[in-house]
Amino acid sequence: MDALDAIFVTLKHLVVGWFPALLQPWVSALISIGAILAIFPLLFGLTTVLERKALARIQNRPGPNRVGPAGFLQFVADGIKSLTKEDIVPRAADRVVHFLAPLVVVIPPLLSFAVLPVGRNMVALDLRETGLLFFLMVGTAVELGVFMAGWSSHNKYSLLGAMRALAQLLSYELPLLLSTVPVVMLTGSLSLVGIVEKQSAVHGGFLMGWNLFTPWGAAGAVLFFIAAIAEANRSPFDLPEAESEIVAGYFTEYSGFKFALFFLGEYLGLFAVSGLGITLFLGGWLPPFSFLAWIPSWLWFLCKLAGLMVVFIWLRGTLPRLRMDQLMRFAWQFLLPMALVNLLVAGLWHFTSPWPVALRWLLGVAILAVPYLMFNRAFERRHPQRTYRYVS
Amino acid sequence: MIGSGILHGLAVTAKNFAGSFTDPARLVTVGYPEERLPPKENARQFPFLVFDGDDSEAGLRCVACQICEKECPPQCIFIIKSKAKKPDHLGKPQLYPATFDIDFSVCMSCQICVEVCPFDAIKMDQEFELATADRFDGLLRHKDQLARPNAYFQKLHPTDAGAIDTLRAAEAEKARAAAAVKAAATASESVKPPAAPGSVP
Numbered sequence: 001m002d003a004l005d006a007i008f009v010t011l012k013h014l015v016v017g018w019f020p021a022l023l024q025p026w027v028s029a030l031i032s033i034g035a036i037l038a039i040f041p042l043l044f045g046l047t048t049v050l051e052r053k054a055l056a057r058i059q060n061r062p063g064p065n066r067v068g069p070a071g072f073l074q075f076v077a078d079g080i081k082s083l084t085k086e087d088i089v090p091r092a093a094d095r096v097v098h099f100l101a102p103l104v105v106v107i108p109p110l111l112s113f114a115v116l117p118v119g120r121n122m123v124a125l126d127l128r129e130t131g132l133l134f135f136l137m138v139g140t141a142v143e144l145g146v147f148m149a150g151w152s153s154h155n156k157y158s159l160l161g162a163m164r165a166l167a168q169l170l171s172y173e174l175p176l177l178l179s180t181v182p183v184v185m186l187t188g189s190l191s192l193v194g195i196v197e198k199q200s201a202v203h204g205g206f207l208m209g210w211n212l213f214t215p216w217g218a219a220g221a222v223l224f225f226i227a228a229i230a231e232a233n234r235s236p237f238d239l240p241e242a243e244s245e246i247v248a249g250y251f252t253e254y255s256g257f258k259f260a261l262f263f264l265g266e267y268l269g270l271f272a273v274s275g276l277g278i279t280l281f282l283g284g285w286l287p288p289f290s291f292l293a294w295i296p297s298w299l300w301f302l303c304k305l306a307g308l309m310v311v312f313i314w315l316r317g318t319l320p321r322l323r324m325d326q327l328m329r330f331a332w333q334f335l336l337p338m339a340l341v342n343l344l345v346a347g348l349w350h351f352t353s354p355w356p357v358a359l360r361w362l363l364g365v366a367i368l369a370v371p372y373l374m375f376n377r378a379f380e381r382r383h384p385q386r387t388y389r390y391v392s
Numbered sequence: 393m394i395g396s397g398i399l400h401g402l403a404v405t406a407k408n409f410a411g412s413f414t415d416p417a418r419l420v421t422v423g424y425p426e427e428r429l430p431p432k433e434n435a436r437q438f439p440f441l442v443f444d445g446d447d448s449e450a451g452l453r454c455v456a457c458q459i460c461e462k463e464c465p466p467q468c469i470f471i472i473k474s475k476a477k478k479p480d481h482l483g484k485p486q487l488y489p490a491t492f493d494i495d496f497s498v499c500m501s502c503q504i505c506v507e508v509c510p511f512d513a514i515k516m517d518q519e520f521e522l523a524t525a526d527r528f529d530g531l532l533r534h535k536d537q538l539a540r541p542n543a544y545f546q547k548l549h550p551t552d553a554g555a556i557d558t559l560r561a562a563e564a565e566k567a568r569a570a571a572a573v574k575a576a577a578t579a580s581e582s583v584k585p586p587a588a589p590g591s592v593p
Contacts, residue, residue: 054409057408057409057412057413058405058408058409058412060408060411060412060418060419060420060421061412061419061421062419062423314402314405314406314409315402317405318398318401318402318404318405319398319401334394372394375394376393376394379394
């Protein structure tokens with residue numbers, strides 16, 4: 001089982017060993033880059049097909065079922081189609097920026113995969129001191145690309161979409177960062193590999209020490225994934241690209257493969273931020289129970305990623321798009337305070353470590369529940385239960 | 393409670409997702425080219441011309457009265473009358489269309505030609521797979537392409553065709569009876585004249 005677990009690491013060492021010592025670091029880096037460039041865009045393709053099929057099923061339709069077995073090669077057909085389409089650049093557009101924007105959107109998520117541990121010893125670049133910081137800062141660069149796209153298109157809808165995107169991404173950056181802080185506090189490390197290894201402790205003989213299985217971890221995971229959906233421009237936070245309102249927002253003026261690149265960038269961003277969530281809260285490549293440790297670590301990571309994708313698709317099929325003011329209010333008046341409260345809970349969890357676990361849990365849940373119930377009361381006062389006279 | 397609505401919605405979509413696999417009543421989509429819905433009697437696409445019997449030229453019901461051509465809102469029908477005449481189902485000599493063209497690219501499937509036709513000669517077809525590589529000549533249908541036997545009409549619109557067939561049979565019967573009476577009258581008349589000069593001396 002260990003051989004299967006380390007199969008990719010062994011393969012890489014084997015290939016690197018063929019080269020002279022001087023070239024070995026370069027070859028190693030190139031192999032890692034190649035793997036990232038091959039795996040994640042392929043995952044993107046499969047996810048788009050799965051998403052279309054799942055959304056169709058939610059709406060009681062069969063979904064794409066023509067290309068390949070059960071329609072699973074639809075993404076190949078889509079890719080060929082977008083490659084063969086004419087690439088139109090508006091006459092008024094800033095050509096250089098218009099050309100660069102899709103690249104700026106795609107490259108940061110690819111960079112952030114470099115520090116993501118996708119399995120035991122499977123990380124392209126183990127930044128021991130700054131892993132998490134690097135990840136979050138690179139992820140922020142997407143906002144630049146989005147605004148470049150909106151601004152250079154010289155189109156009012158593009159600009160509106162870009163403004164919305166900037167406002168949204170900057171607002172949700174804060175809860176995203178703050179919800180990762182408890183993990184760093186409790187782990188005492190910014191290394192993503194270190195964070196995963198810290199979660200490998202076993203509680204009660206079988207339950208792994210995932211951060212999810214703590215009050216601050218559970219609340220942090222919920223906050224993190226809400227902010228992550230917003231960061232990835234996913235429904236219900238897909239205002240920047242609202243098709244029905246501002247005609248796909250910042251990429252209105254993009255066609256052909258540049259359009260596909262925006263989609264690629266969006267999904268890569270989703271994978272990256274989901275991978276970060278898995279690393280921080282869901283135990284990275286660790287199994288949930290110690291008796292499942294025989295399944296290879298990289299498979300665990302992939303399963304968790306797939307599970308999160310299912311949840312995201314499910315949410316997309318369920319929730320309608322938010323309004324801009326609702327979006328902002330949610331970020332600043334709910335997520336941000338709750339993330340700050342979560343910091344307090346994490347601190348208390350750290351300092352009450354000699355206490356019995358049940359008492360620590362009770363304390364944590366109580367501290368989280370009080371502000372939540374207060375928000376709930378305020379929300380219900382602001383939005384009283386609607387009554388429908390003619391609808392039962 | 394904040395979030396309870398989301399959970400409720402997730403339950404609804406999950407039920408739809410699972411139901412689309414288990415409940416055939418939910419998944420109503422038909423995989424079109426392989427599976428097809430049975431045709432509906434009142435469905436209509438573009439017009440065709442009805443003919444009786446086996447010969448599409450001799451049995452064509454159209455008498456080239458050009459009412460449909462004049463009534464057609466988008467003017468997609470083009471008729472040239474024949475010089476000669478041919479007997480219709482009542483045995484009366486009638487004109488027939490030398491040319492009868494319908495441009496399917498112009499036709500809007502309004503069925504007005506069918507409504508106005510006094511001879512039940514033009515009816516609506518249900519054929520909808522009309523894709524062609526040539527949108528000009530490929531969609532301009534001529535008389536021989538438009539003509540369909542009465543059996544085809546009966547298959548598409550059984551109620552309508554049944555009523556029309558009964559009516560036409562009654563008409564033909566009446567015409568035959570009238571012809572028989574007339575024939576008898578002419579026969580008796582043709583018998584009488586030779587006697588007449590003798591009766592009036």
